[in-house]
Amino acid sequence: MKAGSRLEKILEQGNFxxxxxxxxxxxxxxxxxxxxxxxxxxxxxxxxxTDNQTSIVRMSSIATSTILVQLGLEPVMQxxxxxxxxxxxxxxxxxxxxxxxxxxxxxxxxxxxxxxQKGAANVFDIDSIQMISMVKGLRDDGVILGGDDKVEGxxxxxxxxxxxxxxxxxxxxxxxxxxxxxAGVDFIQTQCIYDMxxxxxxxxxxxxxxxxxxxxxxxxxTPLKSxxxxxxxxxxxxxxxxxxxxxxxxxxxxxxxxxxxxxxxxVEQIQELKEIEGVHGVHIMAIEWxxxxxxxxxxxxxxxxxxx
Amino acid sequence: xxxxxxxxxxxxxxxxxxxxxxxILGCGTCVAVxxxxxxxxxxxxxxxxxxxxxxxxxxIELIEDTIQRQxxxxxxxxxxDKIRSVDAVLSMxxxxxxxxxxxxxxxxxxxxALNTKFYGATIEEGVWSERCAGCGNxxxxxxGGICPIARCSKRLLNGPCGGSNNGKCEISxxxxxxxxxxxxxxxxxxxxxxxxxxxxxxxxxxxxxxxPRKVVREDLRK
Numbered sequence: 001m002k003a004g005s006r007l008e009k010i011l012e013q014g015n016f017x018x019x020x021x022x023x024x025x026x027x028x029x030x031x032x033x034x035x036x037x038x039x040x041x042x043x044x045x046x047x048x049x050t051d052n053q054t055s056i057v058r059m060s061s062i063a064t065s066t067i068l069v070q071l072g073l074e075p076v077m078q079x080x081x082x083x084x085x086x087x088x089x090x091x092x093x094x095x096x097x098x099x100x101x102x103x104x105x106x107x108x109x110x111x112x113x114x115x116x117q118k119g120a121a122n123v124f125d126i127d128s129i130q131m132i133s134m135v136k137g138l139r140d141d142g143v144i145l146g147g148d149d150k151v152e153g154x155x156x157x158x159x160x161x162x163x164x165x166x167x168x169x170x171x172x173x174x175x176x177x178x179x180x181x182x183a184g185v186d187f188i189q190t191q192c193i194y195d196m197x198x199x200x201x202x203x204x205x206x207x208x209x210x211x212x213x214x215x216x217x218x219x220x221x222t223p224l225k226s227x228x229x230x231x232x233x234x235x236x237x238x239x240x241x242x243x244x245x246x247x248x249x250x251x252x253x254x255x256x257x258x259x260x261x262x263x264x265x266x267v268e269q270i271q272e273l274k275e276i277e278g279v280h281g282v283h284i285m286a287i288e289w290x291x292x293x294x295x296x297x298x299x300x301x302x303x304x305x306x307x308x
Numbered sequence: 309x310x311x312x313x314x315x316x317x318x319x320x321x322x323x324x325x326x327x328x329x330x331x332i333l334g335c336g337t338c339v340a341v342x343x344x345x346x347x348x349x350x351x352x353x354x355x356x357x358x359x360x361x362x363x364x365x366x367x368i369e370l371i372e373d374t375i376q377r378q379x380x381x382x383x384x385x386x387x388x389d390k391i392r393s394v395d396a397v398l399s400m401x402x403x404x405x406x407x408x409x410x411x412x413x414x415x416x417x418x419x420x421a422l423n424t425k426f427y428g429a430t431i432e433e434g435v436w437s438e439r440c441a442g443c444g445n446x447x448x449x450x451x452g453g454i455c456p457i458a459r460c461s462k463r464l465l466n467g468p469c470g471g472s473n474n475g476k477c478e479i480s481x482x483x484x485x486x487x488x489x490x491x492x493x494x495x496x497x498x499x500x501x502x503x504x505x506x507x508x509x510x511x512x513x514x515x516x517x518x519x520p521r522k523v524v525r526e527d528l529r530k
Contacts, residue, residue, distance in 0.1 A: 081462070086509065108469045111461050111479045122462070129466040130509045145509060164470030169491050172468070172503065179466055179506055191470055238471045238478040 005102035017281030024059035055115025080109025136184030165202035212278025227251035334374030335401035345400030378405025444514025452493035459486035
C-alpha cells in the first residue's frame with residue numbers, strides 16, 4: 001500500500017471504484033459542505049474536492065477536504081499549479097497528509113481568465129506532470145523536490161491526475177498519459193465522456209502501451225440536465241465532445257423529462273464503460289447536482305459500495 | 309525586438325500638462341520598427357498634443373527629437389544639453405530607454421509615452437506577437453524551436469493541457485496552442501520521441517523570479 005486510502009484499497013482489491021465530486025462554497029458556509037457531503041455518503045468511495053475550479057474563489061480544497069475527513073468521508077484533494085509554487089505545494093501536502101488526507105489529484109488548473117479574479121498573477125511554477133513527480137519524491141523517497149532535504153515524517157498519499165482523451169492533438173493524448181505514468185501517477189480520472197467511440201479508441205491506445213496495468217483509470221461522466229446544457233457544453237466547453245445523437249436524445253426528451261433522460265444516458269454510459277478493459281472505475285462529476293449521484297449509482301448497479 | 313504600444317493620449321496629456329517645455333524623445337530601434345515610438349510617431353504625438361493643448365489654451369512648448377537608441381549612453385550624451393534645457397522628457401522608448409535616459413541625465417524627469425509589451429516579431433502588417441519571455445535559460449532545443457514559456461498561457465513544460473482545442477488555447481480562440489505548434493513542428497521534423505521525455509521542473513532563478521538580472525562579461529570589462 002502506498003497510502004492506505006480507501007480508494008487505493010478498493011482499486012488494489014480489483015473492485016470497480018466510484019468517485020464523486022464536491023465543489024466547495026464561495027465562502028465559509030460549512031453547511032454547504034455538510035449538505036453536499038451527506039448526499040455522497042455511502043454512494044461513492046472517495047470525493048474529489050475541487051481547487052478553485054474555473055478560477056472562482058472558493059473555500060480551499062485542503063480545508064474542505066479536512067472537513068470531509070472529520071465527517072468520516074474520504075476526500076481526493078485536488079491541487080492546481082495555477083495558484084501555488086513548489087514551496088506552497090509541498091507545504092500544503094505536508095499539512096494535508098498531517099490532517100488525514102490520503103488522496104490527491106495533480107492538475108494544471110483552469111486559467112485565471114475564466115474566473116472572478118481575472119487580474120490575478122498566476123504561478124505555474126511547475127506543471128501537473130512535474131507535480132506528480134514531486135509528490136512521488138515526497139512519498140517514496142522522503143525528499144523535497146530537487147534536493148536532498150529529508151521530509152520529517154512519512155507522506156502517505158495516493159497520487160492522481162487527469163487525462164482528457166477529447167483534447168487535441170488526439171494522437172498525443174496517450175503520450176501525455178504515459179508521461180504521467182512515468183512521473184509516478186497511481187490513478188487517473190478522465191474528462192467527462194460522451195463520445196464513447198473516441199474514448200474506446202483512446203483506451204485501445206492506452207492498452208497498446210500497457211498503461212492500464214500501470215495506473216488505475218477512472219472514466220469521467222457528467223449527467224446532462226437539459227438539451228440546452230448539452231448544446232452549451234458541446235459548443236462552449238473546451239475539450240468536451242458531445243455527439244449529436246446524445247444532444248438529440250436530450251433535446252427530444254418530453255418536457256419535464258430531460259433530467260431523467262440525462263440520468264438514463266449517464267447510467268448507460270457507466271454500464272458501457274464498465275465493460276471496457278482497463279477501466280477500473282467511474283468518476284461522477286454531477287456539478288451542482290450532487291443529489292443525483294445516489295440515483296445514478298443505484299441504477300448503474302454500483303451499490304452497495306464494498307467495505308474495505 | 310522589444311514591442312511596445314503607445315499609451316492612451318489622455319494619460320500622456322495628464323503626465324505633462326503641468327510643464328512648460330517638454331522634449332518628446334523618440335527611439336530609432338525596436339519601437340521604431342514596431343511603429344510605436346520612432347521619428348514618425350514622435351511627429352504624430354507632438355501634433356496631437358499641440359492640438360489638445362491649444363484647444364485648452366495651454367501654452368506648452370513641445371520639442372521633438374529621436375535618437376538611435378535610448379538604451380545606449382553613446383546616443384543620449386550628445387543630446388544631454390537639450391534634455392537639460394527642457395522641464396521634462398516624454399520618452400517614446402521602451403521602459404529601458406525611459407529609465408536609462410534619466411540615468412544619464414538624472415536632473416530631468418522622464419515620462420513614459422509607451423507601454424512596453426514583450427519581445428516579439430512582426431507577423432503581418434500591423435500585428436506583433438510575443439516569442440520570448442527572457443527566462444534566462446533557453447529550452448528551444450527541446451521544444452522544436454517554439455517557446456512554451458512565452459507562448460503557452462500556463463507556461464507548461466509538458467503540455468498540452470486538456471484545454472487545447474482545434475489548435476487553439478482554452479483562454480481564447482485568437483491564441484494558438486503553443487503545444488499544438490510544438491507537436492506539429494516536432495512531427496514534421498520526425499522528432500516526436502522528444503515529447504516522450506519529461507522536462508523537469510524549471511529553475512526560475514535565471515528569470516525575474518531570481519531578482520533583477522545583470523550580465524557580467526569579465527573578458528570585456530576594463
